[in-house]
Amino acid sequence: MSAPPSLKSPATAAFLASPRLAVAPRAAVLGATAQPPRRLSCSAAVGAEARDLEMSAPMDWAARSVGELEQATDLDTFCMMALSPLDGRYFRFIKDLMPFFSEFGLIRYRVLVEVKWLLKLSQIPEVKEVPPFSKDAQLFLDAIVQDFSINDAKEVKQIEKITNHDVKAVEYYLKQKCSSNPEVAKVLEFFHFGCTSEDINNLSHALALKEGPASPTTLGKEMANFAARLSDIGKSFSEVKILGKFAGAVGNYNADVVAYPEIDWPKMTEEFVRSLGLEFNPYVTQIEPHDYISKLFNLFVQFNIVLTDFDKDMWTYISAGYFKQIAKAGEVGSSTMPHKINPINFENSEGNLSVSNGLLCTLSMKLPISRLQRDLTDSTVLRNLGVGLGHSLLAYKATMQGIKKLEVNKVRLDEDLEQTWEVLAEPIQTVMRRYGIPEPYEKLKEMTRGQAVTKDSIRKFIEGLDLPEDAQSSLLKLTPHSYTGEAENLAANIWNVVDLKSGFKIK
Numbered sequence: 001m002s003a004p005p006s007l008k009s010p011a012t013a014a015f016l017a018s019p020r021l022a023v024a025p026r027a028a029v030l031g032a033t034a035q036p037p038r039r040l041s042c043s044a045a046v047g048a049e050a051r052d053l054e055m056s057a058p059m060d061w062a063a064r065s066v067g068e069l070e071q072a073t074d075l076d077t078f079c080m081m082a083l084s085p086l087d088g089r090y091f092r093f094i095k096d097l098m099p100f101f102s103e104f105g106l107i108r109y110r111v112l113v114e115v116k117w118l119l120k121l122s123q124i125p126e127v128k129e130v131p132p133f134s135k136d137a138q139l140f141l142d143a144i145v146q147d148f149s150i151n152d153a154k155e156v157k158q159i160e161k162i163t164n165h166d167v168k169a170v171e172y173y174l175k176q177k178c179s180s181n182p183e184v185a186k187v188l189e190f191f192h193f194g195c196t197s198e199d200i201n202n203l204s205h206a207l208a209l210k211e212g213p214a215s216p217t218t219l220g221k222e223m224a225n226f227a228a229r230l231s232d233i234g235k236s237f238s239e240v241k242i243l244g245k246f247a248g249a250v251g252n253y254n255a256d257v258v259a260y261p262e263i264d265w266p267k268m269t270e271e272f273v274r275s276l277g278l279e280f281n282p283y284v285t286q287i288e289p290h291d292y293i294s295k296l297f298n299l300f301v302q303f304n305i306v307l308t309d310f311d312k313d314m315w316t317y318i319s320a321g322y323f324k325q326i327a328k329a330g331e332v333g334s335s336t337m338p339h340k341i342n343p344i345n346f347e348n349s350e351g352n353l354s355v356s357n358g359l360l361c362t363l364s365m366k367l368p369i370s371r372l373q374r375d376l377t378d379s380t381v382l383r384n385l386g387v388g389l390g391h392s393l394l395a396y397k398a399t400m401q402g403i404k405k406l407e408v409n410k411v412r413l414d415e416d417l418e419q420t421w422e423v424l425a426e427p428i429q430t431v432m433r434r435y436g437i438p439e440p441y442e443k444l445k446e447m448t449r450g451q452a453v454t455k456d457s458i459r460k461f462i463e464g465l466d467l468p469e470d471a472q473s474s475l476l477k478l479t480p481h482s483y484t485g486e487a488e489n490l491a492a493n494i495w496n497v498v499d500l501k502s503g504f505k506i507k
């Protein structure tokens with residue numbers, strides 16, 4: 001790779017012109033393969049005789065598999081070897097998040113912000129050194145963002161190997177890329193003008209969060225209580241403002257003000273941040289303080305806690321037989337019990353919600369803390385935004401999949417209700433209180449204690465009560481099946497509180 005043409009300092013140019021970081025030959029990296037496998041020995045006493053067991057150290061197969069991975073060009077090999085289950089086993093469920101939260105995504109957003117900032121500068125009359133671009137030059141710059149590919153991101157990574165500064169690498173990449181356009185080539189030094197890296201980074205992360213999180217809809221229409229709880233939290237997502245800063249290295253526009261004192265920088269940068277569709281945070285240090293990410297993730301955590309409660313209830317209903325799971329031909333429930341269909345989707349969801357909340361809590365507790373102007377601890381931590389959200393997305397998909405497989409087991413529900421006539425003790429007692437019959441609770445206790453409560457025993461008890469005729473006849477009509485109060489109406493009216501259209505939008 002040649003040095004970016006815009007680099008004027010001889011020292012920097014010489015540094016950049018120096019050979020690329022030497023990549024160690026594969027054999028050296030995998031040095032272990034070249035050596036004979038180490039032997040581990042241990043003693044084991046078996047009865048009276050003790051003998052040495054010799055085991056091959058795992059280095060040979062491990063190194064071989066890393067070698068295969070390094071040579072691989074197919075997705076299956078990468079998935080097979082991924083350390084994170086999100087990137088491997090569950091790749092197909094969360095791949096939609098990857099363009100936003102991967103290394104590629106971050107680089108692409110940085111390119112977008114740098115290009116848009118150059119375009120913004122060209123529209124500020126006081127910045128005469130960057131005159132408005134012609135239509136062609138604008139199209140050229142837009143195309144850099146629109147057509148930005150994984151190969152382009154790889155070019156940026158090559159530059160980063162030399163700079164060891166990931167944001168600077170993007171700036172050099174753009175300078176290199178734009179040197180072929182005569183109009184843009186004249187203003188290359190205005191890429192990253194007046195910016196600190198964090199001006200670019202915070203907007204990139206904010207855009208990823210704004211465009212990336214999936215929008216789960218309501219879960220379980222018939223589960224009205226959960227739908228209402230989840231929807232209530234869901235509405236709060238839209239109240240979190242995704243914020244951006246662009247105020248330079250200490251949050252005061254120091255360098256910008258010296259270069260162009262006549263410009264109203266807070267106003268100009270607010271316009272810029274808003275033009276990206278983000279809210280503006282004027283009170284910042286070198287970094288946007290990340291409080292909004294904390295708020296957002298705390299909401300995800302709360303949402304995930306309710307969903308965990310839902311998953312556990314569904315698991316319990318299934319195990320009680322209230323729901324059947326529709327079997328899919330070819331699928332195996334248990335390797336040893338052929339009849340079994342486990343509630344694996346709800347279990348997968350519960351597990352991933354737990355992993356997700358662990359990560360989201362860590363992120364939300366860590367990110368708002370940075371020493372003085374900033375420390376760089378957030379840089380590496382922020383690379384995990386997508387991991388936390390990825391486990392959530394995986395869980396939401398698993399719950400949805402679980403719900404799709406369910407079938408209400410009416411026979412089982414009827415059986416259960418038929419055996420629980422004692423539930424009518426509550427309404428009978430309440431009607432007795434209303435009509436002033438003394439000691440209603442005690443009388444029912446006496447009737448139900450130590451005896452099976454049946455349809456007949458309940459009927460006999462009601463007939464023996466001194467109640468107005470209509471109250472008595474409505475009690476006689478009551479069955480465990482019909483003792484459901486307003487449940488049906490409440491379930492039907494759930495759409496008054498659950499708004500599927502705007503429930504989960506993030507501003």
Ligand SMILES: O=C(O)C[C@H](Nc1ncnc2c1ncn2[C@@H]1O[C@H](COP(=O)(O)O)[C@@H](O)[C@H]1O)C(=O)O
Pocket residue numbers: 164165166167195196197198249376379380381
């Ligand atoms: O505008 C600036 O750069 C100001 C500078 N602060 C920095 N701001 C943002 N990024 C910086 C900063 N410093 C380093 N780096 C680069 O961040 C990268 C950190 O890598 P990782 O820990 O893997 O996330 C890694 O690429 C680092 O090189 C300061 O002097 O305070």
